[in-house]
Amino acid sequence: MDALFLPLAGAVGASVDQVKLISCLLIAYPLGSVFVRIPADKPNLRHLFNISVSLFYFLPMLGIYTGFLQLLGDILITYFAAKFSSTSKIMPWFIFIFILGHLMFNHIIRVIYDLSYETIEVTGPQMVLTMKLTTFAWNVWDGRRDAKELDKWQLEKSVREFPSLLEFLGYALYFPGVLVGPSLEFTDYMNLVHEKTFTAPGKHEGGRRLPSGRKRVGYRKMITGLAFLGVFVVLGGSNNYSVMVTPWFTEQSWPKRVLLAQLYGTCERTKYYAIWTLTEGASILTGNGFTGFTSTGQSTWNGAANVIPTVIEFPSNFKVLLDSWNMKANVWLRECVYKRITPKGQKPGFWSSMLTFATSAFWHGAQVGYYLTFLMGGFITSAARLARMNFRPFFLPAEGQPTTTAKRLYDFFGAVISLLVLNYVASPFMLLTWKDSITGWARLGWYGHAIVIGSLVFFYAGGTGFCRSLQKKRGISATKKEASASGTATPVAEKTFQVPPAFDKVIPPLE
Template sequence: MFWDPLFDKVSTLVGAEPDQLKLIAGLLISFPLGSLYIRLPPSRPNIAHLFSVIVSTIFLVPLLGLGGGMLHLLFSIAGTYLIVVTMKGPNMPWVAFCFVMGHLLFNHISRHVLSIPATTIEITGTQMVLVMKLSTFAWNIHDGRQNPETRLTTVPNPLAFLGYCFFFPSILVGPSFNYATYDSLVHHRIYRVAPPGTSVEQAKAAKRRVPYGRKRVAYLHFVIGLAFLGVYSIYSSKLSYGRILTPIWSTWSLGEKFGFVQLAGLIARTKYYAVWSLSEGACILTGLGFNGYDQKTGRTLWNRVRNVNIVGIETAESYKVLFDSWNCRTNVWLRDVVYKRLTKKGKKPGSKQSMATFVTSAVWHGIDPGQFRRYVRPYFLPQSETSSQIPKRVYDIAGWIVVQTNLNYIVAPFLLLSLKGSIQAWHRMYWYSPIVVALSMAFFSAGGRRKLKRGLDKRNAASVPRAAPPSFKISPPSPAVLPKDDVPPPPAPEDERDSSDLRWVKHALDNPSYQDSGEGVGIGVSIPDEWMESARGTPTSEKGDPLKME
């Protein structure tokens, strides 16, 4: 295309591949297009559907040169649509899942056979996002047929389905989301959430306008994405895992080698932080990111399709926090489409469910850090409000060091993309991560788990306060319980429009536990935690809560 020489020239200036620059260009163009998209009339949804289809086609075909890849996407979309329409039985979603996964596997194998370089942008990245959308859609239709109150009750028309599949801000790198969310965005029903503390009249007015804060949160992610792009472009070549395989590695001291691995892992993650931040910001500009209101502050939430919690990853003190913070939408997909679907109602998850889930994500979701969190961490927790917090801080810092150093070791194959090179790199890193895991497993298997549990039982028993002697003091009568209609209203929301109040920045990037009820915030059920429970033989309910044995 006519713009190829421009990208070639920029490539020589910044040191990035032309394909990668085109991908970034598509993400950046999505911002002004997102501001236009939100102004499309909700009374004419076909315009929004066509808008996304046209823009995504331009991104994939003339910009990235993926005309053949576009045909692959259309094949998966058409096949899934036919399966959903023609099949009515319980096997329909599984047939759709196998169809899209089989097609993706075919393209993955093709890329390997053709030896396409990792720096080349091809269709499998976009297809991976589409697989999540299509398989989720099939399950949503199935659920709607079983229970009309849940998910989708009717199959959308082909144009609406194409608009969902080709939603332009997420077509290149995600995030994924379900069709109901897309439909509510197109018709502007996504904003029909009353702010806390508002009257009926105010709530009705709020439903007629886009909530406050959309632009500033979107462009905050825009700035974050550009900042990480800058860091990656400057340091990616100097701090590449490939340098582990060069002769210079042998000239470094042990401390230099260890430090290099940690910095290389951090720089490798900045690439994902950049593209995911940009795509999330563009989605927020379209309105898709709206997730209601913070129940404590009343501030608007724009994290419905959050795909990464950068602060959570870089400060993770356990693998549970790490897993829940990285590629969040994929975790939601794994939970809803694989893990929960293979677990029968009222039954505990077993090896089939666990292995089916982890094979599709990553085999390195180790279980031993969970053992430490369950049996070791409680020894460092304060036993009362007056107890010192120092032991817990020490444990948290140690946990952060272990999580980060092991993560930076494990990700080497994802950057080197070679079995021989990965083995050689791990050997030059002295296999420190597997050694730590092996020692932990040996400790717990050799009786460490039982000893720690007995110690915890004694510690908990000693901390139970003795019963106080009976008191003859006459207490005043308890106040009358207010009827429901007389319950005081929640506090008024904080004023978000105060230009001098910069707390919105922290609020936009935070993910406190009390916000976990919204779609896209965390994954609700922690798959690593449930796998641990199943490994110990502890039955769990459908929601993931431990079942009490009578």
């Protein structure tokens, strides 16, 4: 089908693979409206519809034939391993290691053949499938455990009735998210298929349980995603991290290089904003992402979001920034890695964070740049947590009092530092090679390392004790300290770029 897309690819200056991918994401919009018109009392038809659309994407549209067979193999191995070993504690770890190992194998193949990010092949969809299959394994294991041993998320997502193969295939190949996400849990998929999610009172379409407002939100996401894509097409070609390793970049003054790095980071992120917003809108059109009704009866659809661009670009601190990026992956890392590797009865600590970031790096690929970014991310998370616990309580207003000027200034400087560190640490993620990554950091004067390592040295060399002593002298309450540790506000009107409540409850920090 490449011949159909060659003229458009030439017109916009993109690769044929990229144009085909975006076309798949846009085709999902009208198909989402078809999906909801399949009666909920015929769930098998909905499963077959998901499978059929995904087959169309992988085979004639994208031409990923052998790659699809690999994905199908992962799906079947996960299904039968979970079915026949559901009571074994080894089962979820076996599936996790096998599926992640297979993904890593394909990442290595991609590096060997030096495939550019413009080339669409199996690893992109496999990353999404890895989250779904490994999460399913843990959900099945949780379904066999005593409910008293489970936390709220585990209890809600646990699978106690093992699905049929058709149901599982429909879940694994749910078409709006099969290529680039969003991921979802099996229980949420089944609730979507049977329309059990839509039980709250409110306005509904045509007398059905499906809430009204779905199209309004979904197509608004489509327009927003296309706008981000337009920004990337216009600006991304000449404003990206690869410029940092050119001779021209060295001719600029250091302050200008730092400012340019901020521009490059934002332009690089617009392609992720575009793709994730487009898939979110398509998911909403199938009914996925429903989060209830407002007090005026208007439906809300925040549950399929994978990114909140405004929070990324205007964060109040590094925690909310991290929580608002690749949000479904954050949930996966928290539930399938961070909490699972922590011994029972112990609180997660530094090594839990580092192992979680290491898993995230393996999941992303085999390039050295990923490991540099995520290794640095572990230290950034620890430094940011210490800063929140030790500095933030001094600026929180008293309970019941309005936000002070000091708190606004603290939020402003926190946002600036968070963005500076983000755009610094993200450069290896895009430059990929050791040589280019180190060159890029060196040309920025290693300012990100200075901020992060300097902060850790300060806190571990006596800064924490000094701040705690000063907090005690000033009579700062335990409520403020707890709010600072979690990154949430005390019961006052703190409105600076806060994560929406639905997300604040679902995605705690990886620390």
